[in-house]
Amino acid sequence: MEKHKIFFNWSTGKDAALALHYLQQEDFYQVDQLLTTINSHYDRVSMHGLRSELLDLQVQSIGISSSKVLLPEQPSMEEYERIMNEKILRLKSNGYTHAAFGDIFLEDLKQYRENQFEKLGIELVFPIWKKDTEKLIKEFLALGFKAVIVAAHSKYFDESFAGKIIDNSFLNDLPKEVDPCGENGEFHTFCFDGPLFDHPINYEIGEKIYKEYKSPNQNEDQDSNQMGFWFCDLLPK
Secondary structure, three states, X not given: OOOEEEEEEOOOOHHHHHHHHHHHOOOOEEEEEEEEEEEOOOOEEOOOOOEHHXXXXXXXXXXOOEEEEEEOOOOOHHHHHHHHHHHHXXXXXXXXXXXXXXXXXXXXXXXXXXXXXXXXXXXXXXXXXXXXXXHHHHXXXXXXXXXXXXXXXXXXXXXXXXXXXXXXXXXXXXOOOOOOOOOOXXXXXXXXXXXXXXXXXXXXXXXXXXXXXXXXXOOOOOOOOEEEEEEEEEEEO
């Protein structure tokens, strides 16, 4: 049976790693491209704030070709969609018919992705969609995956959580209102070891900084228009 040529939208985090692992167990898909959006101003992975050098080391260990989508520091939605569409159409011209994401239960985001990709003639696959997040994170650990917190929402976490390894102790310390996989944006991770990897990615903890951003769910005239994150800078070791 001929496999569908698929690219994976790679965030560098734990959900992406587990979703890619699931996808590789399928007989229907040939995953041979990882696609990552980069903040070109800082040369870091969008949202996660991870240095591009660590992304490069990560995908080398995974052994799948990768490409980057370079975005301006604060792109408008129009700029974002134009840049993404150009990249996706190039991939389509190279024979890719499907794309995969590590989303779990954000309905609005899933619908947005499906609408955008349908216009370009690309079908989407969500390997871990609607799976129980508590079971997913426990499976992630049981499979031997390892991940470190690179960004933690200040609404739920203090500075000490940035740079922590995800393990059973971390899960026990999570506030009750926080999803075990951080699926509501509570935290972001860098996956540095596991069954996908030829070898673990060595890193060391760098500076921890606090940044605030405009909340996408707030109106311009609201006082609570900011959301804060603690970021942990990881350095290649």
